[in-house]
Amino acid sequence: MANSLWKGCLRRLEREVPDQQLNTWIRPLQAQEDGKLLRLLAPNRFVLDWVRDHFADRIQELLVGQCPDCPPKLKLEIGTNLAPTRATTVHPSSSLLNPNFTFDTFVEGKSNQLARAASSQLVENPGGAYNPLFIYGGVGLGKTHLMHAIGNALLQRLPDAEVLYLHSERFVGDMVKALQHNAINEFKRYYRGVNALLIDDIQFFAGKERSQEEFFHTFNALLEGQQQVVMSCDRYPKEVQGLEERLKSRFGWGLTVAIEPPEFETRAAILMTKANLEGIELPHEVAFFIAKRIRSNVRELEGALRRVIANSYFTGERITVEFTKGALRDLLALHDKLVTIENIQRTVAEYYKIRLTDLLSKRRSRSITRPRQIAMALAKSLTSHSLPEIGNAFGGRDHTTVLHACRKVAELMKADTRLAEDYNNLLRTLST
Amino acid sequence: MVGTGSNDCSCGRQLALDFQWDERFDFAGFVAGPNAEAVAALELIGKGDRRRVIYLYGEPGVGKSHLLQAACGEASAWGRAVVYLPLRQLVNRSPRLLQELEGVDVVALDDLDCLTKAIEWQQAAFHLFNRLQDAGRELLMAGPRRPAKLGLALPDLVSRLQGVLVLRLEKLGDEDNVLALSRRAQRRGLELPKATARYLLNHCRRDTGYFFQLLDKFDAASLQAQRRLTVPFVKKVLAEANND
Numbered sequence: 001m002a003n004s005l006w007k008g009c010l011r012r013l014e015r016e017v018p019d020q021q022l023n024t025w026i027r028p029l030q031a032q033e034d035g036k037l038l039r040l041l042a043p044n045r046f047v048l049d050w051v052r053d054h055f056a057d058r059i060q061e062l063l064v065g066q067c068p069d070c071p072p073k074l075k076l077e078i079g080t081n082l083a084p085t086r087a088t089t090v091h092p093s094s095s096l097l098n099p100n101f102t103f104d105t106f107v108e109g110k111s112n113q114l115a116r117a118a119s120s121q122l123v124e125n126p127g128g129a130y131n132p133l134f135i136y137g138g139v140g141l142g143k144t145h146l147m148h149a150i151g152n153a154l155l156q157r158l159p160d161a162e163v164l165y166l167h168s169e170r171f172v173g174d175m176v177k178a179l180q181h182n183a184i185n186e187f188k189r190y191y192r193g194v195n196a197l198l199i200d201d202i203q204f205f206a207g208k209e210r211s212q213e214e215f216f217h218t219f220n221a222l223l224e225g226q227q228q229v230v231m232s233c234d235r236y237p238k239e240v241q242g243l244e245e246r247l248k249s250r251f252g253w254g255l256t257v258a259i260e261p262p263e264f265e266t267r268a269a270i271l272m273t274k275a276n277l278e279g280i281e282l283p284h285e286v287a288f289f290i291a292k293r294i295r296s297n298v299r300e301l302e303g304a305l306r307r308v309i310a311n312s313y314f315t316g317e318r319i320t321v322e323f324t325k326g327a328l329r330d331l332l333a334l335h336d337k338l339v340t341i342e343n344i345q346r347t348v349a350e351y352y353k354i355r356l357t358d359l360l361s362k363r364r365s366r367s368i369t370r371p372r373q374i375a376m377a378l379a380k381s382l383t384s385h386s387l388p389e390i391g392n393a394f395g396g397r398d399h400t401t402v403l404h405a406c407r408k409v410a411e412l413m414k415a416d417t418r419l420a421e422d423y424n425n426l427l428r429t430l431s432t
Numbered sequence: 433m434v435g436t437g438s439n440d441c442s443c444g445r446q447l448a449l450d451f452q453w454d455e456r457f458d459f460a461g462f463v464a465g466p467n468a469e470a471v472a473a474l475e476l477i478g479k480g481d482r483r484r485v486i487y488l489y490g491e492p493g494v495g496k497s498h499l500l501q502a503a504c505g506e507a508s509a510w511g512r513a514v515v516y517l518p519l520r521q522l523v524n525r526s527p528r529l530l531q532e533l534e535g536v537d538v539v540a541l542d543d544l545d546c547l548t549k550a551i552e553w554q555q556a557a558f559h560l561f562n563r564l565q566d567a568g569r570e571l572l573m574a575g576p577r578r579p580a581k582l583g584l585a586l587p588d589l590v591s592r593l594q595g596v597l598v599l600r601l602e603k604l605g606d607e608d609n610v611l612a613l614s615r616r617a618q619r620r621g622l623e624l625p626k627a628t629a630r631y632l633l634n635h636c637r638r639d640t641g642y643f644f645q646l647l648d649k650f651d652a653a654s655l656q657a658q659r660r661l662t663v664p665f666v667k668k669v670l671a672e673a674n675n676d
Contacts, residue, residue, distance in 0.1 A: 019509070028536075204555070297591055297594070300591070307599075
């Protein structure tokens with residue numbers, strides 16, 4: 001049935017309400033009419049509240065004006081006309097895969113080699129040995145990109161497969177809605193019926209017991225049916241607080257791979273790839289210049305590149321190292337100011353809650369030596385000081401001590417996830 | 433030039449639940465000075481030429497809120513659905529307010545620094561960011577400092593902010609400030625001599641919202657007294673206002 005009643009109201013409102021308000025609050029509404037009821041669907045809570053407070057009475061009056069004998073009742077709710085309301089509250093509309101995030105646009109380097117290799121092997125044999133695949137690493141290192149790439153490749157290989165990528169928050173939201181609408185069985189059927197479930201940032205399940213319970217069953221059902229599950233998280237599964245033990249243990253059943261912060265060459269390659277996607281030929285020396293100074297994560301690199309490109313569009317100038325220095329002056333000033341050996345020492349001492357004087361002393365207890373070695377490794381990685389200079393700054397130590405510290409930290413990071421996390425946290429604090 | 437919309441809006445501003453932007457903050461009333469690049473970027477957002485996410489930062493009073501609202505106004509004039517959210521006024525409410533906004537074409541989040549102590553709001557903003565990205569919507573944000581220096585506890589949100597186009601707004605020079613004040617007065621039909629504008633800049637709080645309130649006072653007082661806005665007259669009006 002055509003929405004003739006609503007159209008009538010709309011024509012009147014167009015004459016009464018200023019354009020700005022009409023565009024913001026009235027036009028986004030979608031109508032459903034059945035003679036006795038005019039249901040107006042607002043795209044979100046804001047529009048709903050605003051329309052209820054400011055326009056509901058007027059709309060009701062207009063309805064009475066149009067059907068004085070038997071005016072329909074007005075009902076306001078959040079929703080959309082695209083599909084039956086219940087279905088949209090339960091099912092995510094689509095798999096939300098970003099077509100730009102593919103394996104081709106993913107820049108491989110030492111830091112993400114294993115995760116990249118596991119992901120492409122998974123596509124060859126979904127539901128096989130790497131089930132579930134658990135990808136973990138700090139923010140902005142490419143976990144989400146890799147998950148989209150898996151999803152896109154799976155769909156390319158198996159076009160009929162039901163591949164669902166979503167953020168853990170959406171799973172929680174869908175479940176809450178399903179409970180509210182008494183549609184939990186539909187919810188279960190939907191999530192348990194996909195061929196691949198790619199779920200991002202599962203650390204946001206922490207503390208949400210009912211969601212964990214539901215996810216646990218979804219997870220089991222998919223694994224039993226040999227359907228693929230891929231998860232990402234900001235840390236190793238066992239270290240997520242507020243997550244049930246049985247979930248943590250199951251997440252480790254398949255393959256768990258880490259993504260580390262990219263090293264210099266990868267950072268430069270990432271910049272050139274991203275620039276290419278924007279249709280820009282980024283000179284190598286500019287990529288090296290940015291990659292040398294920004295090392296915390298890929299997103300910050302991306303932000304810097306966006307800034308340079310936007311500035312070049314605006315000024316019409318060519319992108320050179322000099323130009324880049326100007327465009328990124330605030331960002332670079334921030335980095336140069338922070339990354340000194342003294343600052344590294346202070347930050348590490350604070351992080352481990354030890355005294356700065358102990359860090360620089362001759363003491364050799366483990367609680368002091370480890371932070372000292374980490375601080376030395378960070379100084380080597382983040383500043384351009386030589387090994388003797390670093391040794392000197394740490395209470396007059398020999399350059400071989402610094403070299404040993406750097407090797408030791410690199411070796412420990414492979415075996416000890418806690419230490420690796422500490423190192424990466426410090427790296428992030430110092431370089432953002 | 434005060435239309436019906438502006439009158440509604442001024443009344444609406446008294447309400448605690450007003451998420452409408454203020455139409456008086458438009459691009460024509462903004463003196464770009466050293467911030468021409470930011471203005472150009474936001475004008476593009478308004479017209480919907482590029483799907484972008486922008487974070488503006490700069491000291492209080494540089495015009496962040498003005499530009500966000502100007503972009504909202506422009507986008508709305510092009511028929512797009514827009515929501516402007518001054519977080520300072522909202523942070524004491526439930527962060528559920530940020531749910532289900534992905535149907536809106538342009539979302540503007542002002543005063544991101546107000547979320548520093550509100551971890552649930554940070555999470556809600558992070559989820560909103562992801563959903564808007566998935567839906568291909570535009571998001572404008574503003575705060576006083578760079579993303580990494582906002583003091584946000586959620587690294588996921590910080591890194592999202594670092595990846596967008598981050599633009600810094602600089603303070604206007606004195607001459608640009610005088611021009612900005614005069615232009616705002618002129619748009620309300622008031623003539624503000626340069627000397628008076630300089631006096632106000634040196635003696636009053638440099639806050640655009642406050643200045644709009646002053647203009648209301650000057651407007652009423654000059655009409656009543658039939659006097660031009662000279663320095664002595666303005667001084668008198670300010671003194672009377674302080675006594676009130």
